[in-house]
Amino acid sequence: MKIAVASGKGGTGKTTISVNIAMSLPPPVQLLDCDVEEPNAHIFLKPEIKETKDISRMVPEVDMDKCDYCGACGDICEFKAIAVLKDATVMTFHEMCHGCKGCVMVCPHQAIQATNRIFGQLVKGKAHHVECIHGVLNVGEAMSPPLIGRVQKEIWDNGVSIIDAPPGTSCPMIETVRRADYVILVTEPTPFGLNDLKLAVEAVRLLKIPFGILINRSDIGDQRVTEYAKDEQIPVLMEIPHSRDIAVAYSKGELMIDVMPEMKKQFQQMIEQISKQEAR
């Protein structure tokens, strides 16, 4: 079962929830941190790293001896990643390239080759019984979805996969949750939390993935998130009150279930409930 932990708003506790669920469940369980721009799950899990490998994506390389500056490559490229200038030069902007190979295919002189450009790393390790996988986007790279897709290739079939998503509701979040069986939307009971929760709900509804809400720091704001969930008939999976102890533990990279061991059972029950619901 693949469970994604997402939220529209940043800083609601996605990573905290993801790592604590993973550590509460019996093996086999894996955790995939798909927030490749700012991956943080490893800070809490401290996995023993077994493998780090460079990940590359396809970008074009132009053989200037074969090029006659016809401009076909620039015409087909929707992303302004390759352009032929009048003074007979071809410019490529690799960070803009989506890897569609349109330029490679369209070039009448076979002057363009697909080459690989390293744009991030895939890191695999193990913390206790949890298989940990995360991606790290190289600083300065604009496009995270191809790396997120690569991290998700590590999803297995033989156990639970907890997928920590990046914030927002655009391409990186969609790329992360679209393969999930269930999405846990983490929010906080504030106007910002509610506004961004509504956006996230629209996104998972568009993807037709079942989901529920987890209200973190459930006592800091007002009742509007709870009322919204009721009106929309969205299950509230769990509510976690604000606790300075949890916040301080978080700041040091410690787990919630180490500070409050009784939480472990609650996380287990929540996943059990989700699995049962999904089996129906």
Next chain:
Amino acid sequence: MKELTIISGKGGTGKTSIVGSFASLATNFVLADADVDAADLHLIITPTIVQTNDFMGGHKAIIDPDRCTQCGECIERCQFDAINNFTIDTIACEGCGVCVHFCPSDAIDFPQRKCGEWFISNTSYGPMVHAKLGIAEENSGLLVSTVRRNARELAEKENRDLVIADGPPGIGCPVIASITGATAILIITEPTLSGLHDLERVAELAKFLKVPGMLCINKYDLNPDMSNELLNTAQKYQLTTVGTVPYDPSVTKAMVSGKSTVDFSDSPASKAIRQVWEKVSAFLDSQE
């Protein structure tokens, strides 16, 4: 005219609450919400929209079954596995147009799509440019650039000398679009290991893009040791520290009542944010 963008790397560190307060403290400026993906600034600034514009983003391919001969050319060429049974999966489609170009029967349409909207609004603090990216849409970077460009144009037209932009979390495409070419950035962070880790990456990005940076530590008293680590990191990346803000429940209370922290009460956080703004202001004055 100067342009200040507020970012954080990590989400939820308090960017928007602090930008909302800056709006109350600054003078003669244009406000921009460059977090088009999960925009929140309008919740504490209450803008009145005076102009709504369509944001036209990328194209998406659509196969016309009447014209399609099911030859399979498109499936073979698509690098994104976006075509199943001669239907395009709009979520997987990158809008590259390769299938459109190579279809021998011209059976694939490629309309440009509306991916969101952007607005010019009035607020009690001054004009504001903001946007809403459609759900699950792409091109957030392009929409961020659109918001910034229009905020700058508006500032020039109305002789306003500053644009204050609330940026998105992360370090990817929308963040790069929101800070490239800005006069300075202010990074809002928090004293946690995650905050520290994310600060390093966002500071690295600012260095890479050659944008001068400032640092403000929010909720600094949550973990004073970690706050010291953050200060060391600031020094390492030549970020100017412009102050710290204590953990203060009044920040959330202000948000709940739809007000900025400084307008809501004269709380410790409110006092601290006023001091931060003075330093930010002085830093901006010192920049060319």
